[in-house]
Amino acid sequence: MRQDHLITATQLSRPDIEAVLDRAREIDESREAFEQRYSGSVLALCFFEPSTRTKMSFETAAKRLGAETIDMGSVESSSVKKGESLADTVRVIEGYADALVLRHPSEGSAKMASEFVDVPVINAGDGAGQHPSQTLLDLHTIRERHGLDDLTIGIMGDLKYGRTVHSLASALTNFDANQHFISPESLQLPRSVRFDLHEAGAQVREHTEIETILPELDVLYVTRIQRERFPDENEYHEIAGEYRIDADTLSAAREDLTVMHPLPRVDEIAADVDETDHARYFEQAHNGVPVRMALLDMLLGGGSE
Amino acid sequence: MSPDRELRVSKIRNGTVIDHITGGQSLNVLAILGIDGSEEFSVSIGMNVPSDRLGHKDILKVEGRELSQSEVDVLSLIAPEATINIVRDYEVVEKNRVERPTEVVGVLSCPNRNCISNDDEPVETRFAVMADGVRCDYCSEILRDRLAEHIDV
Numbered sequence: 001m002r003q004d005h006l007i008t009a010t011q012l013s014r015p016d017i018e019a020v021l022d023r024a025r026e027i028d029e030s031r032e033a034f035e036q037r038y039s040g041s042v043l044a045l046c047f048f049e050p051s052t053r054t055k056m057s058f059e060t061a062a063k064r065l066g067a068e069t070i071d072m073g074s075v076e077s078s079s080v081k082k083g084e085s086l087a088d089t090v091r092v093i094e095g096y097a098d099a100l101v102l103r104h105p106s107e108g109s110a111k112m113a114s115e116f117v118d119v120p121v122i123n124a125g126d127g128a129g130q131h132p133s134q135t136l137l138d139l140h141t142i143r144e145r146h147g148l149d150d151l152t153i154g155i156m157g158d159l160k161y162g163r164t165v166h167s168l169a170s171a172l173t174n175f176d177a178n179q180h181f182i183s184p185e186s187l188q189l190p191r192s193v194r195f196d197l198h199e200a201g202a203q204v205r206e207h208t209e210i211e212t213i214l215p216e217l218d219v220l221y222v223t224r225i226q227r228e229r230f231p232d233e234n235e236y237h238e239i240a241g242e243y244r245i246d247a248d249t250l251s252a253a254r255e256d257l258t259v260m261h262p263l264p265r266v267d268e269i270a271a272d273v274d275e276t277d278h279a280r281y282f283e284q285a286h287n288g289v290p291v292r293m294a295l296l297d298m299l300l301g302g303g304s305e
Numbered sequence: 306m307s308p309d310r311e312l313r314v315s316k317i318r319n320g321t322v323i324d325h326i327t328g329g330q331s332l333n334v335l336a337i338l339g340i341d342g343s344e345e346f347s348v349s350i351g352m353n354v355p356s357d358r359l360g361h362k363d364i365l366k367v368e369g370r371e372l373s374q375s376e377v378d379v380l381s382l383i384a385p386e387a388t389i390n391i392v393r394d395y396e397v398v399e400k401n402r403v404e405r406p407t408e409v410v411g412v413l414s415c416p417n418r419n420c421i422s423n424d425d426e427p428v429e430t431r432f433a434v435m436a437d438g439v440r441c442d443y444c445s446e447i448l449r450d451r452l453a454e455h456i457d458v
């Protein structure tokens with residue numbers, strides 16, 4: 001990659017994405033070749049909000065490359081609680097590590113952090129902003145099944161606050177993809193993401209229900225609608241119920257439809273979907289390790305070879 | 306000559322005349338310039354004066370004060386049609402249209418309350434200037450209208 005940091009998916013070009021995914025495929029095929037490549041390197045996992053999966057995924061990726069990981073412990077017990085700024089925290093940790101993975105509740109936090117340190121910063125989720133490493137593993141999953149061109153993808157759920165959605169939608173503009181966004185009106189894409197899609201000339205349509213578009217889709221990417229977005233519990237249940245799929249719903253879908261989800265899910269995908277051939281969300285989660293190994297390889301290795 | 310007419314045409318000796326300000330924005334322009342009336346120099350304000358070009362415009366005359374480039378940059382965001390006349394010894398010696406900068410730093414606050422630039426961090430706000438608004442460099446939030454409400458001076 002041309003960049004030292006991975007902050008947003010908008011910075012990723014098609015060659016960037018393909019380079020990471022090709023490397024991930026290579027790693028999948030010959031894991032041993034990468035095993036001790038980064039022994040002696042240290043990756044700092046700076047998680048200012050809890051995320052067991054993303055953190056463990058990066059941790060596993062680092063360890064498979066032979067690198068050590070350090071972290072801050074729980075946010076409650078760290079200096080963050082004592083009021084230290086993020087800028088200070090990352091400048092201190094920079095001294096310990098060869099790269100930083102940052103998860104933080106404020107939008108733009110990874111961008112800011114990258115301005116204070118010289119080691120690579122990977123954004124592992126900044127508030128409702130972006131989550132580009134998730135996008136790379138999402139794209140890997142899609143590519144292995146369908147390829148990334150001539151693709152019709154539906155993205156459903158909380159599109160407003162869903163950082164995985166924002167990154168995925170941006171990244172897909174590099175490919176020949178028709179994007180369909182399915183959400184309640186109150187949770188439609190934010191203005192900044194729409195702007196980027198429009199600027200990129202993306203083919204985008206919005207829907208309030210899944211039924212009309214489902215038969216056309218190659219991929220259905222489902223995200224969770226969060227209860228705390230609704231002041232009224234009843235309103236939440238009413239809306240969430242409409243953006244829930246089960247095996248029955250999918251009877252109208254194409255046979256080779258791939259259903260994805262960044263996980264954790266609550267009840268937006270019924271358990272009976274797990275048994276179908278559509279379900280790819282666990283495979284998607286597993287892809288986090290080789291894709292993050294590829295990413296770390298390229299950032300720690302100082303660019304593509 | 307009515308007092309109103311006199312205000313509009315009265316000349317200043319040395320200073321700046323900012324003309325063709327978007328109607329109603331002159332108080333915001335003063336805020337950008339950090340002028341609140343406590344200064345030594347005299348300030349004349351014409352609000353919603355009829356204008357051929359803009360319909361209504363505001364006009365500001367500031368005695369004894371010239372504008373810095375960063376002031377002009379921000380001015381351009383809320384008064385893109387403004388002209389800046391530098392006056393020395395009652396004569397207009399320079400007449401400039403404002404130009405939109407490519408970015409504004411440390412002037413606007415981000416409307417996204419969850420943006421890192423609104424946390425207690427040692428950074429200045431930074432916005433890229435787009436054709437019809439500005440965009441936060443940190444969180445990508447786009448701000449199109451009511452820029453003046455977000456001026457952080």
Ligand SMILES: [Zn+2]
Binds near residue numbers: 420444445
């Ligand atoms: Zn912002």
